[in-house]
Amino acid sequence: MPLPAAPAYDRLVAISREAGLLGSVDGLLGWDQETMMPPGGGEHRARQLALLARLRHERLASPELGGLLADCEGRIDLTADTIEAANVRALRHDHDRAVRLPASLVEEIAATASTAQHVWAEAREASDFGRFQPWLEKTVDLCRQKAACYGWAGDGEPWDALAEDYEPGCTAAGVAEVFTPLRDRLRILLEEITAAPTRPSGRLDEIELPQAAQMAFCREIAEAIGFDFSRGRLDTSTHPFCGGSHCDDVRLTTRFHPAMVTDALSSTMHECGHGMYEQGLLYEHAGTPCGESVSLGIHESQSRLWENQVGRSWSFWQWAAPRLAPHFGSAVDGIDARAAYESANRVAPGLIRVEADEATYNMHVMIRFELERALLSGDLAVAELPETWNGMYREYLGVAVPDDRRGCLQDIHWSMAALGYFPTYTLGTLYSAQFFEAACDAIPGLAEGFAEGQFAPLLAWLREQIHRHGRRYSPRQLCERVTGRPLSAEPLMRHLEAKFRPLHGL
């Protein structure tokens, strides 16, 4: 006999939706801060965001929510593949983590991060690690305290506890298991490329093009690949991002340089990938776990897939190259599909992660993963960070770091106390390659269709396989469901080798 309808579940969902609404307001305010807010608004904005964060945390950590969860757990088969079971499982996860973190530590971390970001920006500007060092030491210490509050599995380490916020179920050991073979094979490929007889030409990116025309070109491509402008926007900001409120209001930004239109386009397609994932969540589940993205790694898989597997592919440029001239006129005379494709695929080991190409990008990420893992375990002292950083850049990428500004001070993440975050960039890249192989297997002629502007089959497949599920499945479960295999470095390496060897005459 079925149990009576559970008002506890309805009330659980109502609290979750209220927390979700507060989060969606927070999302809008964050977007506004980077795109629209006048400079004078910063102090008050920090107060608005702090209040919203507190109200959201109060709801997730509330004893009422705890009681409702216990009630639901007694009525629902938690192993069932249903929306209800998935929501209860995810809210239990979020509630237990919220409860474990004392409000005083949350506030101390927020206050420290607020100052540390400021100090970091100054230290980066002055290329003076010494100025940032005490703040990073304090941040690492607070992150260790946070990890201790959360706890980790017996055979794990503090890093695992922090990564759970970004990639549920992820452990440092698990990451290392995938990253180690990736690193070894990437080093071989990069050595081959460095010694290669020919190199792709960067002709398209040597041409200065007006910003308004670059924006119009990017908009045309964004719309063509499936970003829904009736439920989103595209603006400019210093660092491109995907923000906004919810699936029906997604705010993307991109950036422009006088030359380097392929940078503007790949930034746009990257953010479109994030944005189309958000737009593919179901509004009926908004504010509940099944209406939220499952992890940063899966999120990044969507952005990387549209940026790289689509936007840096030969078939894509067969379609896109003829679209340059209507926007840029005679400035792009002589830029055919081949020239554009080569410009989008130049490889050059460099110092800066956010400017890295597809072949070297993951090296930057893996360096950071190893370093933050060692910082948290205590194997590396903060004072030794610059020297260790520079040594790894020499070893992994063969480049000499001239100063800390272009070295260990380049990223904002650690100053925000976001340790455990970096690997999601490479996990996402690995997922993207594995998902794209599965999509190609499932849809005959998929990549060839890009040459005809046929992107809808890919988006429909991603919607069905990934987007609509929200947090119904864990990242690991999702990967197995979609690809039939656990995550591995193989598909990405196959993709990189198949592209970059021919491009370098290998």
Next chain:
Amino acid sequence: MPLPAAPAYDRLVAISREAGLLGSVDGLLGWDQETMMPPGGGEHRARQLALLARLRHERLASPELGGLLADCEGRIDLTADTIEAANVRALRHDHDRAVRLPASLVEEIAATASTAQHVWAEAREASDFGRFQPWLEKTVDLCRQKAACYGWAGDGEPWDALAEDYEPGCTAAGVAEVFTPLRDRLRILLEEITAAPTRPSGRLDEIELPQAAQMAFCREIAEAIGFDFSRGRLDTSTHPFCGGSHCDDVRLTTRFHPAMVTDALSSTMHECGHGMYEQGLLYEHAGTPCGESVSLGIHESQSRLWENQVGRSWSFWQWAAPRLAPHFGSAVDGIDARAAYESANRVAPGLIRVEADEATYNMHVMIRFELERALLSGDLAVAELPETWNGMYREYLGVAVPDDRRGCLQDIHWSMAALGYFPTYTLGTLYSAQFFEAACDAIPGLAEGFAEGQFAPLLAWLREQIHRHGRRYSPRQLCERVTGRPLSAEPLMRHLEAKFRPLHGL
């Protein structure tokens, strides 16, 4: 012996600031909705705003706040001219009103208004009052219930209870006392103008000018009169408004027509007046009554003052007219200060309030005041509204209303359940004239200085006399403090007669 420091007051301020923060978030979301939000975001935005309104109401109506107020009232001399006494008085006012309104009625009004606005927009489009009539009947009924919850003074009427939300201390009898002589003298002036031998020319407003150049011109003027763009923005929207979050983040909008640059400019200067008032509030009091604007009437006095007393003055155009050519080039050849001044001051009785000139505008407002007062008292049935409306337009403005779209369906306010709001437009206009006379008395050569671009003395005077006080004084007290007299129709009529008689050869 002084009383011990009162933690009750500090806690009172903390709750007020939290309610204020929620209100400031609401303000940003409202701005975003009108300027940036993609169409698909509407449904979720309504939910976000409803949640913020509820959280704010919960704080203002909370028993904790009531207890703290009682505690403070026992310790503080409430008649003192101090920040503390003013904050306690204002929070008592807001708390008592919040408590009197049952949440169920608040929700019913919000839900009705949401649908009624939608129906109103359709009915206006179709010029079909019958479609809107049942919704207006329901709205008037709910407003009567709301008035009954609030209550009013023994010799007052339901309208008073509603107006208190917009203009504290305002009563229908008090408004009528000022409006009646205004109406009578305005009718005489309008009759004179209609029969006048000469009329100002509208040459400037017959020239089509590019929108980007109009925006650049408006920005230059906005900055010159004192709007601080480091703490604000100017964008475009269908209906100009002043929104945003707080004194350091003020968001203005304006509108453009192909011709009619004086409309774009006066909309901009109007919103700048609102915006400079907001920017003149003190951030140290943000989120407390002393950091909030005192009433819609006083707010409107600032917008009207910059729009009319400054922006439609002869000395202003002596300075502004030479600034046209750099933006518009040869298109404005032959437009000197006189031509621009005349274009900004054409008078023509018309049907539409938001397009009305300075001389006829208040007639539109007074008609609405008389009608909403009669609707609330029961002297006028909703069904009789169109006929009564049309009769008053014939009588007061001498124009025949051809349809309800250009008649009683033109304004959104009643569909939003905002009865009691309209008179603040004319109260503000009256305040603006009275304040400006006081400013001219206090600052020798004030108006003449506009011809040299000297607007800072006026803004400094308004900051000192009005802006920085927030809700420290009631509108009535403020008027007496600033001008030494209660509000009257005299200053406005002096201003209008002194300007429009010469312009019409009288």
